[in-house]
Amino acid sequence: xxxxxxxxxxxxxxxxxxxxxxxxxxxxxxxxxxxxxxxxxxxxxxxxxxxxxxxxxxxxxxxxxxxxxxxxxxxxxxxxxxxxxxxxxxxxxxxxxxxxxxxxxxxxxxxxxxxxxxxxxxxxxxxxxxxxxxxxxxxxxxxxxxxxxxxxxxxxxxxxxxxxxxxxxxxxxxxxxxxxxxxxxxxxxxxxxxxxxxxxxxxxxxxxxxxxxxxxxxxxxxxxxxxxxxxxxxxxxxxxxxxxxxxxxxxxxxxxxxxxxxxxxxxxxxxxxxxxxxxxxxxxxxxxxxxxxxxxxxxxxx
Amino acid sequence: xxxxxxxxxxxxxxxxxxxxxxxxxxxxxxxxxxxxxxxxxxxxxxxxxxxxxxxxxxxxxxxxxxxxxxxxxxxxxxxxxxxxxxxxxxxxxxxxxxxxxxxxxxxxxxxxxxxxxxxxxxxxxxxxxxxxxxxxxxxxxxxxxxxxxxxxxxxxxxxxxxxxxxxxxxxxxxxxxxxxxxxxxxxxxxxxxxxxxxxxxxxxxxxxxxxxxxxxxxxxxxxxxxxxxxxxxxxxxxxxxx
Numbered sequence: 153x154x155x156x157x158x159x160x161x162x163x164x165x166x167x168x169x170x171x172x173x174x175x176x177x178x179x180x181x182x183x184x185x186x187x188x189x190x191x192x193x194x195x196x197x198x199x200x201x202x203x204x205x206x207x208x209x210x211x212x213x214x215x216x217x218x219x220x221x222x223x224x225x226x227x228x229x230x231x232x233x234x235x236x237x238x239x240x241x242x243x244x245x246x247x248x249x250x251x252x253x254x255x256x257x258x259x260x261x262x263x264x265x266x267x268x269x270x271x272x273x274x275x276x277x278x279x280x281x282x283x284x285x286x287x288x289x290x291x292x293x294x295x296x297x298x299x300x301x302x303x304x305x306x307x308x309x310x311x312x313x314x315x316x317x318x319x320x321x322x323x324x325x326x327x328x329x330x331x332x333x334x335x336x337x338x339x340x341x342x343x344x345x346x347x348x349x350x351x352x353x354x355x356x357x358x359x360x361x362x363x364x365x366x367x368x369x370x371x372x373x374x375x376x377x378x379x380x381x382x383x384x385x386x387x388x389x390x391x392x393x394x395x396x397x398x399x400x401x402x403x404x405x406x407x408x409x410x411x412x413x414x415x416x417x418x419x420x421x422x423x424x425x426x427x428x429x430x431x432x433x434x435x436x437x438x439x440x441x442x443x444x445x446x447x448x449x450x451x452x453x454x
Numbered sequence: 455x456x457x458x459x460x461x462x463x464x465x466x467x468x469x470x471x472x473x474x475x476x477x478x479x480x481x482x483x484x485x486x487x488x489x490x491x492x493x494x495x496x497x498x499x500x501x502x503x504x505x506x507x508x509x510x511x512x513x514x515x516x517x518x519x520x521x522x523x524x525x526x527x528x529x530x531x532x533x534x535x536x537x538x539x540x541x542x543x544x545x546x547x548x549x550x551x552x553x554x555x556x557x558x559x560x561x562x563x564x565x566x567x568x569x570x571x572x573x574x575x576x577x578x579x580x581x582x583x584x585x586x587x588x589x590x591x592x593x594x595x596x597x598x599x600x601x602x603x604x605x606x607x608x609x610x611x612x613x614x615x616x617x618x619x620x621x622x623x624x625x626x627x628x629x630x631x632x633x634x635x636x637x638x639x640x641x642x643x644x645x646x647x648x649x650x651x652x653x654x655x656x657x658x659x660x661x662x663x664x665x666x667x668x669x670x671x672x673x674x675x676x677x678x679x680x681x682x683x684x685x686x687x688x689x690x691x692x693x694x695x696x
Contacts, residue, residue: 326560329553329557329560329561330561330564332550332552332553333550333553333557333561336550336551336552336553337548337550339512339532339544339548340544340548340549340550341550341561342511342512342531342532342533343510343512343532343536343541343542343544343548344536344561344562344564344565344609345532345533345536345537345564345565345613346533346561346564347531347533348533
């Protein structure tokens with residue numbers, strides 16, 4: 153077993169879990185407030201990756217060295233803008249309509265973003281190499297038998313910093329408090345004088361920004377991007393959010409790391425069955441804890 | 455704020471509200487005057503909660519008009535209505551269970567920008583409900599039913615609102631707590647707030663109210679000074695168990 157649970161796997165697990173975590177927070181925040189499973193959320197991540205790609209290419213074309221923080225800000229802004237517009241254009245008109253309509257619309261928004269992106273000549277349907285070495289030259293470090301690259305360090309540390317900032321916003325700011333209140337009882341929040349649409353806009357912006365950041369981080373560590381790159385990570389991040397208890401931010405983070413580790417360890421046990429093992433865990437957890445690991449038991453609610 | 459100067463705080467005119475094909479309110483009209491406690495009594499399903507939810511903008515009026523201090527507020531957004539000065543303590547308390555007691559009160563003060571004012575309001579609420587001060591750091595969901603009701607009322611008092619809508623504040627409370635909550639309502643009123651009280655406990659409501667309306671399946675059937683309404687044989691038979 154020593155060969156399976158070694159340092160390398162742990163590093164890989166944290167790294168992939170960090171990507172899932174950044175995406176799944178947006179899923180869980182949006183679900184918490186409007187009970188919408190925003191299937192387009194994975195595509196906000198794709199938009200973030202492309203925004204970073206163009207930012208780096210633009211700098212490289214001008215023979216400048218791109219600043220990582222600026223590129224990160226560009227990715228986050230791009231993710232936030234697309235998330236904000238999706239909400240305003242597609243979801244908001246359906247706010248008090250049957251939930252299924254909004255769900256189907258979310259799938260529509262997702263496909264729209266994917267197909268439209270692939271139709272834009274500058275993006276196109278095929279894979280592009282992400283110019284990660286133009287952004288940060290690669291260094292690798294040996295820790296025993298494990299190899300750690302500076303890409304992974306950037307990836308994990310940016311993710312952790314963003315999660316800390318997000319947690320601070322949700323727990324300690326006025327608007328964060330309003331987000332929590334709105335998630336617990338939307339009508340009561342409105343009776344406090346909260347403009348719920350403003351809170352929903354803000355929630356989409358935060359979720360989109362985190363997904364956009366995850367897009368950049370993925371570009372750095374797995375440098376192949378295409379317009380459909382958001383589908384699988386988006387789905388996995390959604391699964392992680394459900395595993396952790398949808399609506400719960402710490403749950404989304406926990407679920408993401410569990411999923412990341414399960415995948416990496418599963419692959420180490422058997423490279424073909426690997427991901428299957430991860431999802432067997434998911435099914436088992438949900439059979440015994442249908443509300444997810446940190447989710448609220450419902451049922452008893454009147 | 456002058457009390458009971460006869461000026462109209464809230465005026466509801468020919469209000470019709472439906473849930474799908476079912477008319478919950480069939481054109482009701484009533485007024486609430488400054489400094490008074492006005493109660494709306496009636497059986498379950500008469501439309502009492504619907505009335506309050508429509509005033510505060512959570513439900514849409516199909517027909518009719520609602521005026522607050524002379525300004526039309528019909529079908530305005532709830533947060534705009536709160537800003538204008540109406541606060542609503544909803545049925546079932548609806549506190550935020552995962553927020554602390556203090557955070558719940560801060561949410562109540564969402565419309566206040568002035569920190570000092572917010573602090574003063576909180577002190578006033580703690581004075582009214584010392585239990586809430588003791589438990590300010592606790593999650594609101596861990597409070598007892600009575601404490602939750604106090605929190606719901608306290609939260610509504612964190613605004614600058616002139617008119618307080620109270621929906622079944624006595625629901626689910628032990629008799630002693632019912633007495634206490636009604637005492638608090640009287641105190642709030644004496645401090646200058648105008649109150650529109652919806653109650654199934656007609657006996658208590660009529661005791662503290664100045665004026666009363668009886669709502670029956672979407673229509674107002676009886677109205678008058680609370681004492682007169684309490685003496686009305688029909689009301690006695692149907693709502694006061696006599």
